[in-house]
Amino acid sequence: EKIFVGDQVLRITPSDEEQITLLRTLYEVTELQLDVWRHPTSPGQPTDLRVSFSSLQAVKVFLEHHSISYSIMIENVQELLDEEKKSMMKSKRI
């Protein structure tokens, strides 16, 4: 089973078309194994990105270097998955 310990989901808000283009370029870098949950559409609209723990630093450095605003939407993906599983087990027992 694939685990997601330390993976985060970032909510990124590009402010202009140039930042959208930069994000699209970033999302194409296959080595980073990025999982786009919500694609960039227009300036001011959020785009959500799941980033594996091993790529987190590189992605955050890229965003900060280009002054692209972001927040952490999910701190640790695996924690949520564990809660989800626990809740399913509880329901099944009931």
Next chain:
Amino acid sequence: GRSTDSFDFASYHTIDEIYDWMDTLVDGHPNLVSKFQIGQSYENRPLYVLKFSTGGSNRPAIWLDTGIHSREWITQATGLWTANKIAEEYGKDPSITAILDSMDIFFEIITNPDGFAYTHSSNRMWRKTRSINAGSSCVGVDPNRNWDAGFGGFGSSSNPCSETYHGPYPHSEREVKSIVDFIRSHGNVKSVISIHSYSQMLLFPYGYTTAPAPDYQELNELAKKAVTDLAALYGTKYTYGSIADTIYLADGTTVDWAYENGIKYSFTFELRDTGRYGFLLPSSQIIPTATETWPALLDIMVHVLEHPY
């Protein structure tokens, strides 16, 4: 005897539990609900469709599907609640009663069963089908880029490792081809509503071009009404419009195929997002999500009933 009363709609369920529940629903409403198979998935799982019908032959019909992207668990869960609601409300709610007195509803709750099973066993984040791609170690095709409507262009990828890989050719995925064959052979489907998550949108054709659909005005007004009624319950704000205008150009989608094949009322939902969980919406939000979506679905279905074509 089995009863749907003991089923917990406020929890996520495995494919086996859901397939069992379908039989329970049929048992509980034998004169309204039946289950049939439209094909098999790549890994040979049955593709089940629930049929809600009060009789007649080849009546005009509404097609609903949930879970074509397997990791969007809130959609399959909303599908279960909605299917149950349709069955429970027939004879009580005047709108659903009027619809089912004249039309049939077909509902595919697990549209991508291989992907869904995989999200439970191996990778919760899996979105695509599980078909093997010749010449690539990457598995799966995005079934919402695999339809023969502007296939292979914008917003889809030719790279099998991409989450938006369109597949080798249109309808290459059995999960897609089975629906295509069913809708074509039925010949009287008047509406297709495909349910996704999670960015709170109600969308309609086109996705593959920015040109407005010939029925743009009517679809736009209907979408506006539906999202207004959806918001009435918890204040959940939806945006609406064509796929191309609202998100981005996306080729090969379900609703574009449906529209291009003469199904005027083709819509796709992106269900709720709290801004905190994305695809990992807690199960405590299943009922609120399904409940708020219901009036919007009813709006579309009633409009289809009242505007025969």
